[in-house]
Amino acid sequence: MTAIKLPEIFQNGMILQRNKKIKIWGEAEGAWRLTVSFGGDCVSADVKDGKFYCEIPAKEAASGQKIEIFADEKKEPDIVIEDICIGDIYIAAGQSNMEYFLRYDAHWNEIKEWEQNDMIRMFNCRRIAYPGQNRELPDCGSWFKEHDYQWESFSAPGYTFARAIQPVIGVPVGIIGCNWGGTPACAWMGSSYLNEEPLSVFQKEYEEALMSADEEEIRRCSRKAWEYEDSYPHQIAWRAMMYGMNEQDQERWMLETADAPVLPMGPYHHYRPSGLYEMMLKNLAPFSVKGVLWYQGESDAGHGEIYDKTFSALIRCWRDLWQDELPFLFVQLAPFGKWLGIGGEDYPVVRESQEWVSKNVPGTGMISIMDLGMYEDIHPKKKKEVGERLALLARGLIYGEDILCESPEFMGGEREGNRIRLHFSHTGEKLHIKGNFIKSLRAEQDGISRIVKEFRLDQDLLLVFEALSEEPVEIKFAKEGYCEVNLFNEADLPVKPFAAVII
Structure with missing residues (x-):
């Protein structure tokens, strides 16, 4: 008797990635060869040691497709997967702010009333921490659409990204949720990438936690x-x-x-180094996708000074696993004060590391949400804006539209008597503020810190203040754990945090 088992991602209603080889793999018993039929192509796959793998040539976007798998010389398929779309697929990955359920979003009541878009399909990977773990997860492990029961517990940033990008690109969009609240980046990385200094600290801390523990x-x-x-x-x-x-x-x-x-902490904990890489991510690869949406870093604040290396290694790890230079679009940590006894005082260091990655790792892009934070909650509720900004960034960086899609970035400045002129990229026609003064902007000179109240905005920011001396002036903007940024470019994207010494 023939028994064929495919990875859980292959189900009715699924989406396959357009313009990339379609990779199909799994297990088979009672057969020596399988034939996979899809989109007019038939590909043979030998069964070796109970496993098979094949690749189908890349296809253009489409809908209403089906996969048929035949064992040996059979004329009737052993497996039929129907209602398949071909389009663009993104992995929505990270910790709780990416996992964040749609029903918690500030706009949920509005979103529920939107007209259904059948060109969007979603899938949640099962959150399994260790081999053999048995969890009842009814909202995971199947493809679904808007208004299906799984919808309200799907990633709010992932879904709203799809909702914003699909009408623009005009092809089906799939979002695969592969995320888990509280997880550090090291949990999503292969062990070999954590052997490198200084990332070995994560494995060392794990081993130290086990030293005095009874199995x-x-x-x-x-x-x-x-x-x-x-x-x-x-x-x-x-x-x-x-x-x-x-x-x-x-x-x-x-x-x-x-x-x-x-x-x-131990072998049953989902935070352990490489745990979710082995238990979740490797089950998904090498399923072809367009790119990755990443929102994580809160749980790495304790090692924020090396997060640039941690995140860079993670990106390399995932690209190696897929053998594909996947684009990574990610979210800079939001302002945060205090939640359940923990604070956001270490977040500025993580944000600096995140910005370094966006500038130095090819194929990456970062959105800023420094205007969306909440002092008393580590989970900002306006995730719709997060998804929409990721979609805007994708339109520019991935799909090549000539649009203003990035937050303004400080580029330099100079003194003009009792004035300081600051230059920014990605401003559009001009900068603007919401309110009467620029929040979280300070000038420090001779050990004295002052709020700058007089200014002028165009593509530059001209600050006017009475200098205390000829000594350099340090300008700091949004460098606190929690702040409320209200300075924006023409696309209503907030200016990113920066600090600079102006001579």
């Missing part, structure tokens, strides 16, 4: 913690948290859950 105790505590994590009462309580709580309610919530089981 059986870790197993027992992990089982108990996962039972709690997946319990209905905890899910309901966490849902209330994700909708948003003020600081007082958060403190009450922490007191009420103080005795909850804690998942110990």
Whole structure:
């Protein structure tokens, strides 16, 4: 009897990537050769050690397609996958701000009323932390459309990106959610990439955490913690948290859950180095995709000074896994003050590392959301804006439109008597503010820090103030953990954080 098993990504209603080889693989028993038929092509795949792999020539965008797989010389297919579209597919990856469910978005009531777009398909990878873990995840592991039951618990940035980009490019768009809240970048990277200095710190910290731990105790505590994590009462309580709580309610919530089981670091933890690379990402590759949308870095704030190297290595790791120079569009961390006892004071360092990657790693682009942060919540609620900015960036950097799609970036400045002129790229016709003064802008000279109140805006920013001396002036903009940026370019994209010494 023939038994053919495909990766979970191959299901009815799926999307395949246009203009790239279509890669199909899986397991087979009771057959020595398979024939895969798709779009007028028939490709043979030998079964070796119970596994097979084949490539179908690249196709243009289409809909209403089907895959048929025949075992040996059979005339009837053993597997038929129907309602297939061909278009552009993006992986929505990262931690909780990418995982962030659509139902929590500030615009959810508006989004629910949008006319359905059947050219958008979504898929959530199962969040499995260790081999053999059994979790009931009804919203994961299948392709779906808008208004299906899985929709409201899909990535809000990923979906709103698709909704913004699909009408522009005019082909089907697929979004694959491969994300998990709280995860550090090292969890999504192969172990060989973490052997390099200084990234070996993640493996060293993991090994140190295990040194004094008892294996059986870790197993027992992990089982108990996962039972709690997946319990209905905890899910309901966490849902209330994700909708948003003020600081007082958060403190009450922490007191009420103080005795909850804690998942110990170890082989059952989804934060461990390379864990999700092995358990989630490798199950997806080498499924052809257009690119990656990345929103992560909060959990790397403790090692923010090396996040440029961490993220650069992650990008290289993923590109190596796919054997494809995938574009990476990512989100600079939003302003954040305090949430559940943790703070955003280390975020400026991560933001600097993220900007370095955008300037130095080819095929990457970064959006700024320094105007969308929330002091009392690490999860900004306006994810629709995040998705739309990623789509705007994709239109310029990936699809080649001549549009203003990037945030203004500081390019230099000079003194003109008691004035300082600052130059920016990506301004459009002129900069503008929302309000009466520029927030989070300070000038420091001779150890004295002052708010700059007098200014003029065009493509430059002209600051007017009374200099204390001829000493250099340091200008700082949006360099705090939490701030409210209100300086924008013509496309309403916020100016990115910067610091500069003007002589």
